[in-house]
Amino acid sequence: MGESKLFSAGRALSIAEVPQWDVVTDVAVVGFGAAGSCAAIEARYAGAQVDIFEVASAAGGSASLSGGEVYVGGGGGTSVQREHGFVDETEDLYRYLLMSGGPAADQERVRLYADHAASHFEWLGAQGVPFKGTYLPGKWIEPTTDDTLIWSGNEKAWPFSEHAKPAPRGHTVEFKGWGGGKLFMEKLSERAIQLGATAHYETRAICLITDQHGAVKGVLVRKAGEYLYVQANKGVILCAGGFITNRAMVERYAPQAMVCEQFVTGGNDDGAGIRMGISVGATTLNMHEFFATLPFFPPESLIKGIFINERGQRFINEDTYHGRVAHYVLRQPNGRVWLLVDNEIFGRPLIQQDITIAAVGETWEEVEAELGLEKGALVDTVATFNRYAAEGQDPYFHKDKEWLRPLLTPPFAALSYCQGDIEGHAFTLGGLATKPTGQVLNADGQSIPGLYAAGRTACGLPRWGEGYSSGMSLGDSTFFGRQAGRHAALESED
Amino acid sequence: MGESKLFSAGRALSIAEVPQWDVVTDVAVVGFGAAGSCAAIEARYAGAQVDIFEVASAAGGSASLSGGEVYVGGGGGTSVQREHGFVDETEDLYRYLLMSGGPAADQERVRLYADHAASHFEWLGAQGVPFKGTYLPGKWIEPTTDDTLIWSGNEKAWPFSEHAKPAPRGHTVEFKGWGGGKLFMEKLSERAIQLGATAHYETRAICLITDQHGAVKGVLVRKAGEYLYVQANKGVILCAGGFITNRAMVERYAPQAMVCEQFVTGGNDDGAGIRMGISVGATTLNMHEFFATLPFFPPESLIKGIFINERGQRFINEDTYHGRVAHYVLRQPNGRVWLLVDNEIFGRPLIQQDITIAAVGETWEEVEAELGLEKGALVDTVATFNRYAAEGQDPYFHKDKEWLRPLLTPPFAALSYCQGDIEGHAFTLGGLATKPTGQVLNADGQSIPGLYAAGRTACGLPRWGEGYSSGMSLGDSTFFGRQAGRHAALESED
Structure with a gap:
């Protein structure tokens, strides 16, 4: 200009x-x-x-x-x-x-x-x-x-x-x-x-x-x-x-x-x-x-994961359109976001196969520590999600039943959707x-x-x-x- | 036009x-x-x-x-x-x-x-x-x-x-x-x-x-x-x-x-x-x-309260400028937000004295139930806030020490900053x-x-x-x- x-x-x-x-x-x-x-x-x-x-x-x-x-x-x-x-x-x-x-x-x-x-x-x-x-x-x-x-x-x-x-x-x-x-x-x-x-x-x-x-x-x-x-x-x-x-x-x-x-x-x-x-x-x-x-999916199974920010908070129902997810991701504090998955739903995203896996653990406590989050921040969020998901419910974010299951099968992982890691x-x-x-x-x-x-x-x-x-x-x-x-x-x- | x-x-x-x-x-x-x-x-x-x-x-x-x-x-x-x-x-x-x-x-x-x-x-x-x-x-x-x-x-x-x-x-x-x-x-x-x-x-x-x-x-x-x-x-x-x-x-x-x-x-x-x-x-x-x-304050003491949304999540350090708080409040899901206070810090906001008090209780469990939130949503957030505030810390939202104290003195109240209730x-x-x-x-x-x-x-x-x-x-x-x-x-x- x-x-x-x-x-x-x-x-x-x-x-x-x-x-x-x-x-x-x-x-x-x-x-x-x-x-x-x-x-x-x-x-x-x-x-x-x-x-x-x-x-x-x-x-x-x-x-x-x-x-x-x-x-x-x-x-x-x-x-x-x-x-x-x-x-x-x-x-x-x-x-x-x-x-x-x-x-x-x-x-x-x-x-x-x-x-x-x-x-x-x-x-x-x-x-x-x-x-x-x-x-x-x-x-x-x-x-x-x-x-x-x-x-x-x-x-x-x-x-x-x-x-x-x-x-x-x-x-x-x-x-x-x-x-x-x-x-x-x-x-x-x-x-x-x-x-x-x-x-x-x-x-x-x-x-x-x-x-x-x-x-x-x-x-x-x-x-x-x-x-x-x-x-x-x-x-x-x-x-x-x-x-x-x-x-x-x-x-x-x-x-x-x-x-x-x-x-x-x-x-x-x-x-x-x-x-x-x-x-x-x-x-x-x-x-x-x-x-x-x-484009965090396909594979579709990843939609069953949950996004959290650096406070350990969820912020979106992951089954919304990927463009809507993107806007919510982009405005999280410090641009730091991870998709939490367990072994059963894990798969490399088709469109970004080289996604950074920021943490892996046999327990969610290990993943939380590896991400450097406050103690309990991630663990409590996953526990609450799991408890409701087992009942087929997501009262906070209203993800559809189709995509709801507890994240229980180790190893657990956090895929990085932090700014700088995403396309x-x-x-x-x-x-x-x-x-x-x-x-x-x-x-x-x-x-x-x-x-x-x-x-x-x-x-x-x-x-x-x-x-x-x-x-x-x-x-x-x-x-x-x-x-x-x-x-x-x-x-x-x- | x-x-x-x-x-x-x-x-x-x-x-x-x-x-x-x-x-x-x-x-x-x-x-x-x-x-x-x-x-x-x-x-x-x-x-x-x-x-x-x-x-x-x-x-x-x-x-x-x-x-x-x-x-x-x-x-x-x-x-x-x-x-x-x-x-x-x-x-x-x-x-x-x-x-x-x-x-x-x-x-x-x-x-x-x-x-x-x-x-x-x-x-x-x-x-x-x-x-x-x-x-x-x-x-x-x-x-x-x-x-x-x-x-x-x-x-x-x-x-x-x-x-x-x-x-x-x-x-x-x-x-x-x-x-x-x-x-x-x-x-x-x-x-x-x-x-x-x-x-x-x-x-x-x-x-x-x-x-x-x-x-x-x-x-x-x-x-x-x-x-x-x-x-x-x-x-x-x-x-x-x-x-x-x-x-x-x-x-x-x-x-x-x-x-x-x-x-x-x-x-x-x-x-x-x-x-x-x-x-x-x-x-x-x-x-x-x-x-x-x-203008949720003065009185200044209200800055020691915490804002939560309908998910029971905090979303801002309450000691930021009131205009910044307003923008965060306006974008919470369904426009539903409350300021949680205890008896020690409570006072009617000077500029909106007729603020709706959406819930009062002797325990935070009562306040949570009265607001109709999911069980544990508010209580867990307050407990986490209180635990850190007692140590003079707010690792999630970084509110300054000056405004940090646990919300421990009943009765407890939730002031409504939901859309429709606010000026x-x-x-x-x-x-x-x-x-x-x-x-x-x-x-x-x-x-x-x-x-x-x-x-x-x-x-x-x-x-x-x-x-x-x-x-x-x-x-x-x-x-x-x-x-x-x-x-x-x-x-x-x-």
């Missing part, structure tokens, strides 16, 4: 300074990832001319590196949920999503999504994204089979389970191995091109262009060293991702994410879309929030304030003419690290990308 | 739409509170023409309702610190303030403040703010005597005490009773007027005026129903407070502050300054952060990103020509609810108001 440049995302260009229009279109889409693809598809369906500007050499964005999973349900259930006997009422999805949005949840956005998520799933299939239609039971970070339906969030975990009837809602593209997002994105981007959108690759959006009333009229891009002035008669849609790769922005806006050294990104989440929005008077929301994960994976959740239509809002809550945003450039459905579920970001990006594309295309020229 | 208006803070006006300049000045200051007064004073010292626009009928802003206390020290100690035998090195103040700023602390700002805080105190005196020069020992929310020097933050509390040598740094205006801020502000605003600043009361700033390059050239104000176009040749300084009275903004940006029903405000912290900044491309920082307080007092800490000079920054970290901000309109020194100390906001507003006034005045006309 800081160097003075001729043009920069943070400063919009006045239309008076535009020498000529090099590209004239109806809808200019910045970023050809999940949101950009779906925005382009819908804008084309609505008959608008669409030009997409993508900084990479190919479509896909960060969605390409995801698991290719969308979080959908409601309406009694998607076709896949119903086929496997899961009823999923819209109100349950609504309540779950509202709770997942945390203190700053957006009711209007959640309502629109809950009402239409099941049909959105059908729409994705109609665009060519393949779903096998099968159900995979168990608790997964991301399925490596080509099955469709999985439990991908906090549905069955307290306190979510008390407020919304659980159903599996992760719907994953038909793909074997890790990273089905690549196939998912190939299908959507191909569809946009088939429908007649023009893609400009290796083309970086530099800054927005506004008229004297502050309306967005186009965007300046750079392609092969040349600046091109793009006029967008119906609007510019910013689908340029979040800002996890821009360390200066992370440090400023989401400093707590700095401990996460691994980023979930295709490499171009540099915040340019957000900065362009800010330059024309947009307001931002939840810029401090981020997704983080601590945190993160992406940002804050972004431009928008209406569900994608219209970008100023600080008075009024829309800025000609400007739309979707995907992680906007503050969307997923906006609270503690409430995230796998599939929410892709579900949000595709669904609200569509809204933005349709609304921009239907704007009349002025 | 939302209604369409001819003019609004969220949308800047183009200079092309200005029919005439009704007021022409060098520096336009928006808001005549602590920051605005000091900005005006320094701008006048630098020879600039200054016009101040204040929506209220008199100067003072929210600072008028404060305790009239500034958080200063360093340089070996202010004159008052030295006189009472306290050495306060700049590096200790620096480390303390950096830690107080939390994860998003601004090193450059903290450095400037730490280096000059002691001389800033002398400056305030030179402007006419009276300080008696006496020291008041003990732990106070706000002194009701007219003494000067108090312990006003987390200096002696863990973990702060481990990182910076403690010193009392609250310096309070000479005033008997609550609310010395009124006198403090009378002196500063009188000084600004004496020096030749022109104050326009009952005059609301409506929106900023920019040229086609995005530079701020003036501000539109409304006075007695008339719109006045104000040209500011050297700059506009936004000192219009925070946004705690704007419930729509609080809900959007700092939803966790919604539980606090009492606001620390003069009534005009409606976020207009922040919204005006956003309208011209400024970026904001820490918009989710807020000051909250839970939370709040103001916002997020605001416009600025340089220490007050220059407002865009999303690329570049300054926006002609625009400055200070006080709670900016994200300043106090930016983390958990780290706040009394006197930080007034210290910050006066010190950085001065920087903004000086820098704006020294800008050359273009």
